[in-house]
Amino acid sequence: MPPPLLEVKEVTKSFGGVTALSDGRFKLERGTVHALCGGNGAGKSTFLSIVMGIQPRDSGSILRDGAEVTFRTPGQALAAGISIIEQELSPVPAMTVAENIYLGREPLAVFGRVDFRTMNANAQALLDELHFGIDARTVMMDLSVAELQLVEIAKALSYDAEIIIMDEPTSALGEAEADQLFAAIATLKAQGKGIVYVSHRLSEIFEIADSYTVFRDGAYVGSGAISDVTREALIQMIVGRPLTEEFVKENVPGTDQALSVRGLNSLNHVKDVSFDVHRGEILAVFGLMGSGRSEIFERLFGLVEDMGGEIALDGKPIRVSSPAQAIDHGLAFVTEDRKGSGLVLSASVRANICMAQLAELGFGPVMSPQREGKAARDMIDKFRIKTATDLLDVAGLSGGNQQKVVLGKWFLTEPKVLLLDEPTRGVDVGAKREIYRVMSDFAAAGGAVVMVSSETDEVLGMADRAIVMRDGTISGELSRAELSADRLVHLAA
Amino acid sequence: MEAKQTAPAQAAQAQDAWKQQLAAYGQKYGILIALVLICLVLAVVNEHFLSTRNILNVLRQTSINGILAIGMTFVILTRGIDLSVGSVVALAGIVAASLATTSSTAMVAGGPYPALLAIAIGLSVGMACGAVSGVVVARFAVPAFVATLGMLSAARGLTLLYGDGRPVPALTPEFRWIGTGEVFGIPMPVILFAVVFLVAWWVLNSTRFGRHVYAAGGNPHAAEVSGINVKRIRLMVYVISGALAGLAGMMLAARTGSALPQAGIAYELDAIAAVVIGGTSLAGGVGRVTGTVIGALLIGVVNNGLDLMGVESYYQQVIKGVLIVAAVMLDQARHRRE
Numbered sequence: 095m096p097p098p099l100l101e102v103k104e105v106t107k108s109f110g111g112v113t114a115l116s117d118g119r120f121k122l123e124r125g126t127v128h129a130l131c132g133g134n135g136a137g138k139s140t141f142l143s144i145v146m147g148i149q150p151r152d153s154g155s156i157l158r159d160g161a162e163v164t165f166r167t168p169g170q171a172l173a174a175g176i177s178i179i180e181q182e183l184s185p186v187p188a189m190t191v192a193e194n195i196y197l198g199r200e201p202l203a204v205f206g207r208v209d210f211r212t213m214n215a216n217a218q219a220l221l222d223e224l225h226f227g228i229d230a231r232t233v234m235m236d237l238s239v240a241e242l243q244l245v246e247i248a249k250a251l252s253y254d255a256e257i258i259i260m261d262e263p264t265s266a267l268g269e270a271e272a273d274q275l276f277a278a279i280a281t282l283k284a285q286g287k288g289i290v291y292v293s294h295r296l297s298e299i300f301e302i303a304d305s306y307t308v309f310r311d312g313a314y315v316g317s318g319a320i321s322d323v324t325r326e327a328l329i330q331m332i333v334g335r336p337l338t339e340e341f342v343k344e345n346v347p348g349t350d351q352a353l354s355v356r357g358l359n360s361l362n363h364v365k366d367v368s369f370d371v372h373r374g375e376i377l378a379v380f381g382l383m384g385s386g387r388s389e390i391f392e393r394l395f396g397l398v399e400d401m402g403g404e405i406a407l408d409g410k411p412i413r414v415s416s417p418a419q420a421i422d423h424g425l426a427f428v429t430e431d432r433k434g435s436g437l438v439l440s441a442s443v444r445a446n447i448c449m450a451q452l453a454e455l456g457f458g459p460v461m462s463p464q465r466e467g468k469a470a471r472d473m474i475d476k477f478r479i480k481t482a483t484d485l486l487d488v489a490g491l492s493g494g495n496q497q498k499v500v501l502g503k504w505f506l507t508e509p510k511v512l513l514l515d516e517p518t519r520g521v522d523v524g525a526k527r528e529i530y531r532v533m534s535d536f537a538a539a540g541g542a543v544v545m546v547s548s549e550t551d552e553v554l555g556m557a558d559r560a561i562v563m564r565d566g567t568i569s570g571e572l573s574r575a576e577l578s579a580d581r582l583v584h585l586a587a
Numbered sequence: 588m589e590a591k592q593t594a595p596a597q598a599a600q601a602q603d604a605w606k607q608q609l610a611a612y613g614q615k616y617g618i619l620i621a622l623v624l625i626c627l628v629l630a631v632v633n634e635h636f637l638s639t640r641n642i643l644n645v646l647r648q649t650s651i652n653g654i655l656a657i658g659m660t661f662v663i664l665t666r667g668i669d670l671s672v673g674s675v676v677a678l679a680g681i682v683a684a685s686l687a688t689t690s691s692t693a694m695v696a697g698g699p700y701p702a703l704l705a706i707a708i709g710l711s712v713g714m715a716c717g718a719v720s721g722v723v724v725a726r727f728a729v730p731a732f733v734a735t736l737g738m739l740s741a742a743r744g745l746t747l748l749y750g751d752g753r754p755v756p757a758l759t760p761e762f763r764w765i766g767t768g769e770v771f772g773i774p775m776p777v778i779l780f781a782v783v784f785l786v787a788w789w790v791l792n793s794t795r796f797g798r799h800v801y802a803a804g805g806n807p808h809a810a811e812v813s814g815i816n817v818k819r820i821r822l823m824v825y826v827i828s829g830a831l832a833g834l835a836g837m838m839l840a841a842r843t844g845s846a847l848p849q850a851g852i853a854y855e856l857d858a859i860a861a862v863v864i865g866g867t868s869l870a871g872g873v874g875r876v877t878g879t880v881i882g883a884l885l886i887g888v889v890n891n892g893l894d895l896m897g898v899e900s901y902y903q904q905v906i907k908g909v910l911i912v913a914a915v916m917l918d919q920a921r922h923r924r925e
Binding site: 448 | 793794795796797798799801802806808809810811812814815816868871872873
């Protein structure tokens with residue numbers, strides 16, 4: 095049996111006396127997809143940065159094809175055939191696919207001129223070999239997120255990478271786009287490459303991975319073949335305690351109408367959308383990216399221009415032309431992009447929690463730090479946000495805790511209707527469950543929840559009813575009894 | 588064996604923690620420490636530096652740039668920049684002066700008017716300039732750099748048109764009081780600087796508007812979703828900057844006794860320098876008006892110290908340049924560490 099492509103033994107790393115990784119172990123075989131699992135703070139990022147030569151290890155060893163190696167820079171790791179596709183891609187948007195793939199090592203013709211003909215031909219050959227269906231001369235900014243990732247994969251292979259690390263590659267993809275990525279992964283596997291796959295989405299791991307390794311609190315917990323482990327057992331390894339249920343659902347839909355929408359249109363791709371949500375109900379909105387699913391929320395929250403349609407809350411018609419009005423009416427909007435539109439990362443936990451409720455936390459135009467502090471601490475307690483004080487910058491918190499800060503901001507406004515756009519994206523399994531608990535409790539107390547989700551599991555687990563969006567309109571509605579992954583995907587595509 | 592390893596490890600850890608603590612203090616209070624150190628050196632080198640007269644002199648010389656820099660802080664906190672303040676200094680100065688002059692050739696018909704009226708008009712001119720820049724930035728989404736570059740040119744042109752390119756001399760003693768007057772021995776410009784600082788500090792730290800400024804600068808999208816009227820905040824900060832530029836322009840005219848059409852040229856650069864040295868991030872959302880005031884004082888003290896030591900003014904510009912870049916390099920080093 096040949097030695098594994100990559101074997102990592104008992105690697106440790108600490109920062110200024112704080113141990114980030116106390117026992118990193120990992121073994122990647124040729125032609126396999128190996129899932130690296132763990133909650134936020136499990137040590138995955140530290141582990142990957144050591145493997146990639148971004149940070150030096152304190153002790154332990156790394157073997158590449160059985161030979162001991164030490165990488166001091168990412169360039170050395172790349173030269174040894176190890177490539178990483180980061181969660182946040184950083185293409186040069188105004189350059190072509192070929193230029194991005196060969197960035198910094200462009201084939202040259204006479205007088206140092208770039209040989210575009212050769213470069214384009216090489217890039218196209220690479221893309222075709224992988225069946226990506228991308229033209230090498232396309233400008234990067236015209237590609238979708240999924241296509242950008244495919245280009246990254248092609249780039250990795252252009253370096254003759256044998257090991258490709260993918261860090262949360264589907265976090266910005268819809269289901270159909272993810273399938274495109276999975277097909278590419280299958281191609282790589284058939285070519286004998288090894289793929290390290292990092293994801294919080296368990297259903298994906300069970301779909302594409304051959305084996306798994308779990309880290310928790312900076313240490314190796316266990317590994318094995320995916321076929322030998324159940325979903326429940328894997329979750330238990332990741333969170334370190336038995337989870338009775340992955341989802342929490344204790345709400346019972348009522349009959350009183352909370353939010354009612356009729357004939358909604360907007361500039362941003364929403365066409366004649368009508369639906370109702372009742373008190374105590376969780377309504378899921380399912381759809382692919384660009385189907386208009388998130389755009390409904392933007393319109394309901396007054397972020398885009400009103401192009402007709404009626405909105406009623408508790409049976410009374412309302413007008414919403416700005417977020418401030420939406421908030422006054424009792425709507426709350428947890429956006430999809432936590433860093434882009436959910437949080438002010440440069441501000442404190444307190445400032446973020448109080449941001450949508452400032453008018454109520456002072457005397458006229460003058461703020462009351464006492465009231466702000468109390469409000470922030472109340473929400474920190476309510477959502478069990480892990481932070482030393484409410485005055486700490488929110489940027490230092492983990493993804494799950496940041497999401498809870500966003501929830502805290504909106505619960506402080508005592509909303510009647512919660513609009514949640516991908517509420518558990520980039521959040522680890524433990525924090526996910528806490529967020530489901532919050533949704534369930536809110537609905538059980540008589541609130542109404544509208545949740546956009548592209549994860550079918552989440553829709554099946556949490557929704558009382560689902561509407562499916564396609565091309566800006568509703569293509570179908572499913573009751574909880576009718577809900578199935580097949581039907582959702584069928585209606586969306 | 589284990590104990591042997593842990594004891595030095597702990598010692599190293601403690602030392603690490605101590606070093607980090609020191610570095611953190613150094614970065615947090617770096618500019619203040621630099622200011623104090625420079626003052627100490629100057630006090631030792633030159634016996635006149637610490638005299639009451641010289642200290643008041645430094646404060647008076649710093650007051651105009653300090654007031655402009657405070658306005659600039661509001662703008663930069665929202666990710667903007669106001670390049671027009673130097674021109675607004677001249678325009679507001681000359682308009683107010685034309686209402687408060689005894690010179691029959693430069694006087695507005697029916698003058699001289701009461702100083703308070705002239706000051707109110709001067710402030711209004713500044714606010715109007717700021718409002719125009721603000722609307723162009725907030726409503727028409729023109730980059731602040733471009734919008735205020737336009738205002739820099741336009742306001743200077745209006746100044747020359749208004750005064751026909753000539754200075755407005757012979758200002759009334761009442762009007763001149765804001766530049767030359769004293770209360771309990773403290774020059775009026777210093778008092779105005781202190782008042783502007785205290786009000787700005789209070790607004791940024793204690794009012795809802797202040798919270799909105801930090802949020803709109805830190806992440807305009809998140810601020811908008813949270814119900815904050817980001818466009819209104821953007822407009823307001825330029826109005827504030829314009830008003831303070833108007834005040835500074837009148838103080839300048841009052842101090843020198845006449846309003847010059849070429850007054851305030853390149854003042855925006857010193858104001859931006861003070862803000863940047865004071866640790867406010869050009870990326871928005873992070874910064875304090877206290878830092879800005881310390882930054883302005885640092886520039887003032889360095890200029891004064893070099894004057895006292897008889898260093899040529901050309902060198903002063905070089906040193907100021909080094910100071911600006913060094914301050915930002917320190918700031919960047921901190922961000923990298925975080």
